[in-house]
Amino acid sequence: MIIDGHCDALWKMYEKPGLNFYDPLQTELDVNAARLAASEVKIQFFAIYLSEAIRHPHFEHYLEYINIFYQKIVSAGQMCLIKNQSDLNRVIQSDVRGAMLTLEGADAIRDNPLYTQTLYHLGVRMIGVTWNYANWAADGILEPRQGGFSKKGKGFIKDCNELGMILDVSHLSVKSFWDMADLSLKPFVATHSNAKAICNHPRNLDDSQIQVLIQKKGRIGMTFVPWFVSDKGTASIDQLLKHIEHICALGGVQHIVLGSDFDGIEQWIPGLEHAGQYNNLADKLSKHYKDEWVQGFLFRNWLSFLQTNLPNC
Template sequence: MIVIDGHCDVLMKMYEDPSLDFFSERPSSLDVTYPRMCHSNIKVQFFAIYISERIKFPQLDHYLEYAVILHRKIAGDGRIRAIRNRGDLEAVMNGPQRGALLTLEGADALQGNPLYLRTLYELGVRMIGTTWNYANWAADGVLEPRQAGFTRKGKAFIKDCNELGILLDASHLSVRGFWDLAECSNKPFVATHSNAKAVCAHPRNLDDGQILEIIRTGGRIGMTFVPWFVAGEGAAIDGLLKHIDHILSLGGAGTLAIGSDFDGIDRWIPGLEHAGHYDRLALELYKRYPDDVASAILHGNWHSFLMEQLPVH
C-alpha cells in the first residue's frame, strides 16, 4: 500500500499549539504524524496553510509562519522532504524519505499582489485554493450568500498562478467561481477535498457537471473523510465508497484521489480516525475494485498529476 493524501490541517494545529511534535510516538491531538505516515506508507502528504476564522484579518506574516513550521518542524531533519518539483517527487517515491507538499487554503492575505504570490512560490507553495468558505478579494466561497464568481483581480490571479506553476484547487469555491476557474485557467485544476453531491447534497460537494469538467480537463478529485460530506448521518467507510462508485460511473477512474482533511475535523468516520488507519480503507478498496483502480485512488492518480504539473526544476 502506498498513499498520497491531498489535504490536511496539521500546520494549523502546530501553529496554535507550538508544543505539538509531529515526530512523537506518543498520542497527541494530531491526526497525521510521522509514525502514522510510516505505518500507512503515506509517501506524500499535502500540508495546507489554513488560517483559522479566529484570525479576522490574515496577513502575509501568518502564511510565512506556517511555512517556517513546515520547513523547520516537519521537513527539517531529513526524514521528510519538501516537494517543490518533479525531481523531489521522484526522489521521495523511489527512496526512504516521505514528502510534504505545501498548499494554501484561502488567498485572503495575498490581495492580488504578484510579489506576495512569488514569495509563496519561493517558499514552496505549489497549490492554492483561492477561497475558504466565504468571500475575499478574489472570489466567493461556497457559503457566501451572494454566490458570485471571480473578480477581475481574481481572474488575473488565476493567470499569475498558471504562469508561475502554482496549481489551483476548487474545493471551497462557489459554483460560479468553479466555472470561472474552468474558463480562465489554461491548466487542469483539482478539488483536493470534496465528494459527490449526487450521493450527499452538502454544498461543499461537487455536482455531476463539475465532476465531468474536472475529468474532461485532466484534474483530480480528492475523496474527503469529513463525515458530513460523506452522509447526512451515519457516515461509514462504505458510505465513502458510494461516492467513489458514483464518480467511477461518470468515467473518473483516472481522476479519483484522496484528500482526507485530517486535523481539520473534530469528528471522524468510524475506522478512519487518523492517518494510521489507511489499511482499513485500502482493504475495502482492493476488495471492491480492480487492483489498478484501487492503487490509482490511493496514490497513482495524484502521482501522475503531480508529475505532469509540478515544475521540472
C-alpha cells in the first residue's frame, strides 16, 4: 500500500484538457488510474497548482481545477474524495482508492476568509501557503528579501488551524517556516521537501527545520525531483535513501512520508519515472529497513497523520 502526498496531475490536465486519467493507453500523466493500481497506491494527494504563466491568479482558477478533479477523477467512482475520518475509514476498509485535494499557493485567496472556507467546503484539506515567491501571506523560498509571514498571513495560519485546514511548509522561505513553527497550534507538513544536509537545494529542509517538524508531530514527504535528491547530477533511488537515512538519524522514523511531485517534473529518478514504479522504491527500502519502518515510510506515517488531523465529519 502507498500514500503519496503530492502530484501535479491536475495542472497537466488543466494545461491539456484532452488527457484522460482513466485511459490506460494515455501515458503522458505520471499519475493515472492504471499506474496507481499497478503500485497499489491507496491514497493520492492532488495539488491545485497555478503556473507562473498565470500572472494574475483569481479564485476562479482554483474552481477550474476543482471542476477537473470532480469531473475527471472522482466522478468515475473509482476514487473517493477524502474530506474526513469517515471517508478515510471507507477508503482503508474497501477496494476503492482515495483522493485528497490540496492547494499549492494561496495567492488567489487574497486574505478573504470566505475563499478559504469555500475551498474547505469544496473538499480542499491542505494548503501550501506559497509557491516559490511572495504573496499576500508570506515569502517563498526564492523570494530575494527572504521575509516571513505578513500580518494578514499570520491571521491566515490561525484561520486554517480553526477551520481544520492542514498547512504545508514546502516552498516557504526559511523565515516563513519559523513563523509557521511559532504560530501554528496544529501539526504541519512539508509535503515535498528532502534533507538539505544531503542535497543543498533551497527547497530542502535543514536539520533544525526537520527537528522542529518532528517535535510538532508533522511529516516530511520525500520527493523524487532529481535536483532535490542530488546536487551532483546522480539522482537515484539509492541517493533518495540517503535522505531517508539522515532523517531517521534525526529521530524522524515515524515522520517520513512520500511526496513524489509526479507530473510536476520533466526529469525523473531512474526507476521512479511514474506512479507505477513504487515497487522499485519498496524493494530498495526492504533491503535496508525492517518491514515496520518500510510500511511507515510508504503509507502508515501518512495514515496516522490523517487519522489524527482530518476532521471527524
